[in-house]
Amino acid sequence: MNWGSTSDFLAMGGYGLYVWGSFGVTAAALLVEVILVRQRLRNTRRALRREISANRNSQD
Amino acid sequence: MNAFGSVLRRDLLLATRRKSEVLTALFFFMIVVSLFPLGIGPESAILRRIAPGVLWVAALLAAMLSLNRLFAGDYQDGTLEQLALSPTPLALLVGGKILAHWLTSGLPLVVLAPVLGLQFDLPAEALGVMMLSLLLGTPLLSLIGAIGAALTLGVRGGGVLLSLLVLPLYIPTLIFGAGAVEAYTAGLGAGANLSLLGALLALAVFFAPWAATAALRIALE
Amino acid sequence: MTPSSINWFKFAAPARFYPLAGRLWPWFAAIGTLLGLVGLWISFFVAPTDFQQGEGYRIIFIHVPASWMSMFIYCVMAFYALLGVTFNTRLAGMMSSALAPTGALFAFLSLWTGALWGKPMWGTWWVWDARLTSELILFFLYVGYIALTAAIDDPRRADKAGFIVSLVGVVNVPVIYFSVKWWNTLHQGASVSLTKAPSMATTMLLGMLIMALAFWAYTIAMALYRVRAIILERERNATWVAELPEMKS
Numbered sequence: 001m002n003w004g005s006t007s008d009f010l011a012m013g014g015y016g017l018y019v020w021g022s023f024g025v026t027a028a029a030l031l032v033e034v035i036l037v038r039q040r041l042r043n044t045r046r047a048l049r050r051e052i053s054a055n056r057n058s059q060d
Numbered sequence: 061m062n063a064f065g066s067v068l069r070r071d072l073l074l075a076t077r078r079k080s081e082v083l084t085a086l087f088f089f090m091i092v093v094s095l096f097p098l099g100i101g102p103e104s105a106i107l108r109r110i111a112p113g114v115l116w117v118a119a120l121l122a123a124m125l126s127l128n129r130l131f132a133g134d135y136q137d138g139t140l141e142q143l144a145l146s147p148t149p150l151a152l153l154v155g156g157k158i159l160a161h162w163l164t165s166g167l168p169l170v171v172l173a174p175v176l177g178l179q180f181d182l183p184a185e186a187l188g189v190m191m192l193s194l195l196l197g198t199p200l201l202s203l204i205g206a207i208g209a210a211l212t213l214g215v216r217g218g219g220v221l222l223s224l225l226v227l228p229l230y231i232p233t234l235i236f237g238a239g240a241v242e243a244y245t246a247g248l249g250a251g252a253n254l255s256l257l258g259a260l261l262a263l264a265v266f267f268a269p270w271a272a273t274a275a276l277r278i279a280l281e
Numbered sequence: 282m283t284p285s286s287i288n289w290f291k292f293a294a295p296a297r298f299y300p301l302a303g304r305l306w307p308w309f310a311a312i313g314t315l316l317g318l319v320g321l322w323i324s325f326f327v328a329p330t331d332f333q334q335g336e337g338y339r340i341i342f343i344h345v346p347a348s349w350m351s352m353f354i355y356c357v358m359a360f361y362a363l364l365g366v367t368f369n370t371r372l373a374g375m376m377s378s379a380l381a382p383t384g385a386l387f388a389f390l391s392l393w394t395g396a397l398w399g400k401p402m403w404g405t406w407w408v409w410d411a412r413l414t415s416e417l418i419l420f421f422l423y424v425g426y427i428a429l430t431a432a433i434d435d436p437r438r439a440d441k442a443g444f445i446v447s448l449v450g451v452v453n454v455p456v457i458y459f460s461v462k463w464w465n466t467l468h469q470g471a472s473v474s475l476t477k478a479p480s481m482a483t484t485m486l487l488g489m490l491i492m493a494l495a496f497w498a499y500t501i502a503m504a505l506y507r508v509r510a511i512i513l514e515r516e517r518n519a520t521w522v523a524e525l526p527e528m529k530s
Contacts (some may be wrong), residue, residue: 015337232460
């Protein structure tokens, strides 16, 4: 084990800002990408559903 | 080969009818180059040091300015479709257009460069190397730029997009071109840089018209 | 709008690929998360403190894999471009454009973590090193691809233009890398050499490898996830879309 305590772990031997800046931004960026794509898929589905039901109603 | 010549002649004739467009790019080149001493200061040691880079970057930007109209006019008036239907391979005709573009936009820069180099206090032999590097490098700009021009044909925001696509691909040309002059001034000799530029040019002559033709066919579909 | 009946690739038809991608992406997402957790564990708890660089070197556990992925994804895009040009399958273009944003993201992350590594190690955020500079140019190439395909309204034309851009780009990447390296040696006095990295310990290599695999699984999951949205957007008028279970409500 490298770390004696949680504060030790967060400090990263004085490099905390750089290490957590890298890992944090990477995690955040990947998460944001997932959210954006999920929104895109959801919006597309919603628009298509509306379109399809409108077509069905007009055919009836 | 006959068709190649007639496309070349036609494009050159068109350029002489629209002199202002050719001249605008030239003056743009001159103005951009002249701005650097004003922004940096007139010390000749620094100017001599940055001259190759400044001239080369200005040449890249000036090339961007004229690339837009490489295919745009022919695309709008339907000439491009006629060229695509002709029995001569389209790549050859595109090659003719690229050569015409270089003669009207690249070659004047080569001629103008030593005059501008004097503003930067470049010694005479360095001016010669500069001209040689531009002579080898500016055709590359026309060739690579033609691919970008064909891809952005009729696309909205085409001009800005073109620079976004093409400028990163110009980086090797910039490095070897400006590097030739710097290597010469540093006493290393410009031979290696110039031969690399020549190698790139030989590759681009074969592949760029072909890629530009593929891109044009997409635009014409 | 039904795809042509002659299909060498059974799943190359968007109607077939849409449900397949839907079934596959959660698996890759799970693999990616799992490997990511293992990678994080190795990079923080297994890998010992570096005697030269202290704890700051732990950044390379994401910096190097992100750089690898950004280059690898560009090659995969070019591979799809080649498929698209030779076999004219619609899926190739969709996969290519589904991969591009993730590739650009990894290129950005590589630059970002590179800057954060450079600051404590060499005292500057940015070094005009051959690798960093090439990565920046790679990022520009991604941006150019995305901007061009986004600016063309007709998706088929956008795909084909994208094929040409990625093929021209992939041919140019080695030339650019070589030229930047050349430029770097010419101006050696002006920059710091990054090649003096400490000899890699096995644990470090293992950590980077597992992180790279995690990013790889993540990329596949994201590409499959995004391609589902792209397929729906493009096939909106196809009958199979109207018959999807998620469209009935």
